[in-house]
Amino acid sequence: xxxxxxxxxTLPPAxxxxxxxxxxxxxxxxxxxxxxxxxxxxxxxxxxKNARQSVRRFGGNLLRPGTAAWYHLRQRPGRxxxxxxxxxxxxxxxxxxxxxxxxxxxxxxxxLVRAFEAHENxxxxxFNLLVRYLIALxxxxxxxxxxxxxxxxxxxxxxxxxxxxxxxxxxDRCLICGAPDSPSWWWDGAQGGVICQNCVSKRxxxxxxxxxxxxxxxxxxxxxxGLKNLSEKEIRSxxxxxxxxxxxxxxxxxxxxxxxxxxxxxx
Numbered sequence: 205x206x207x208x209x210x211x212x213x214t215l216p217p218a219x220x221x222x223x224x225x226x227x228x229x230x231x232x233x234x235x236x237x238x239x240x241x242x243x244x245x246x247x248x249x250x251x252x253k254n255a256r257q258s259v260r261r262f263g264g265n266l267l268r269p270g271t272a273a274w275y276h277l278r279q280r281p282g283r284x285x286x287x288x289x290x291x292x293x294x295x296x297x298x299x300x301x302x303x304x305x306x307x308x309x310x311x312x313x314x315x316l317v318r319a320f321e322a323h324e325n326x327x328x329x330x331f332n333l334l335v336r337y338l339i340a341l342x343x344x345x346x347x348x349x350x351x352x353x354x355x356x357x358x359x360x361x362x363x364x365x366x367x368x369x370x371x372x373x374x375x376d377r378c379l380i381c382g383a384p385d386s387p388s389w390w391w392d393g394a395q396g397g398v399i400c401q402n403c404v405s406k407r408x409x410x411x412x413x414x415x416x417x418x419x420x421x422x423x424x425x426x427x428x429x430g431l432k433n434l435s436e437k438e439i440r441s442x443x444x445x446x447x448x449x450x451x452x453x454x455x456x457x458x459x460x461x462x463x464x465x466x467x468x469x470x471x
Contacts, residue, residue, distance in 0.1 A: 218276040218289050223248065224334055225271045226314045230256070238267055238288060239318060240275060243331035247323045250277055250288040266291030270300055270310040272335055284323055298335070298342035305347040305467050309358045311460035312447075313337060316362065319454040320369040329368050337361040349468045355439050356431040362446045363425060371453045373397050373445075375422045389414040393448040417441040 223240035226247075231237050236255040240248045255262050266273050273294050279286035300306060317334060321327050340357050347354055366372055374397030377384050386400035392411035399411055414422075418441035421434055425442060434442070447461055 216278060216280070218278045220274055220276050220292075221245070221248070222294065222331075223273065223275045224314075224331070224338070225267055225269050226318045227269060228267055236267060237285075240288075241317055241321060241327060241331055241334060243328040244326055245323070246325040246327040247318070247321045248277060248279075248286055249284060249323070250275075250279075250286040252288045255288075261290040264291075264293060266293070269314055270307070270338065272297040272338060298339040300338065300342050301344075301347070303347040305349060305351045305464070306341055306344070306354060308460055308464040308467055309351075309354055310338065310341065312358065312458065312464060313361055313365075315458045315460050316365060316450055319450070319456055319458075320365075320371075330365065333361065333364055333368065349470075350436050350439075351468070352434075352436060352439060355443065356434065359425065359431060359439065359442050359446065362443075362450070366446065366449065366453075371396055371449060373449055375426055378403055389419060391418075391445065393445075393452045396449055396453065415441055418445055421445075 221240075221242045221244055223242045225238060226241050227239040229237050231251070234254045234256050236252040238250050238252050238255075240250065242248055252262060252267060255267055265271055266275075274292040276289040276292070277286045278289060300310060313334060317330060321330060337357065341354060344354055344357075363372075373391075377398075378386065378400035379392065379395055379397040380399055380403040383400045383402065386402065388401045390399045390401075390404050390411040390413050391397065392399060395411075398414065404411065417435070417437045421431075421438040421442035422445065424431055424434055424438070431439075447458065451457060
């Protein structure tokens with residue numbers, strides 16, 4: 205009796221997409237599962253067969269987190285997991301220094317994007333923002349702690365990305381009454397904004413009182429001056445502010461934050 209042959213749907217032709225590697229994890233002895241951010245398809249999770257052994261297809265750290273390059277992807281309709289056949293160096297893509305502080309800042313940006321983006325959801329603006337940020341970091345030459353310039357760039361990226369993701373904090377007026385001025389301000393990361401002294405005292409809310417450093421940092425961050433004149437205390441206050449909002453809105457903890465501050469404290 206002749207055996208019935210199983211019909212296996214063939215993979216469609218490979219699609220060449222510009223992508224940034226957000227994350228990778230081993231599978232088996234030689235494969236990798238890689239998550240990319242692409243402009244056309246948002247997040248793409250793909251299996252890279254024999255990636256840990258194939259220098260020809262994935263050489264030059266093409267699957268290292270933070271790498272921006274061209275990737276040849278195949279994906280069956282209706283399947284979330286794709287296959288990445290090979291990577292291709294993009295000569296215009298940024299080349300990041302191997303400095304650990306730089307890489308920790310990159311890791312934060314990759315975790316942030318991965319927390320909010322979705323599969324099959326085009327992400328042109330987030331993709332372009334991330335690539336511009338990586339280019340700006342690649343042009344810096346000094347990451348020695350406290351690495352103020354690199355951290356300023358990170359704050360600008362985080363602020364801009366949260367706005368694109370729909371979680372821009374309200375900092376120019378009270379979340380409750382809309383008052384533009386207050387002797388002191390409180391902030392609520394879960395609600396994504398600031399609360400005036402009058403509303404806090406009347407309603408018995410329990411947000412966190414803003415330090416003078418944070419008030420100054422936010423005023424500068426959302427003003428026309430940029431962040432050039434922020435002190436290290438103001439920078440740390442702004443980092444904590446935006447990262448707390450990201451943590452509460454995404455419902456996840458970011459491992460890169462702890463690593464970054466450990467690096468700063470080592471010096």
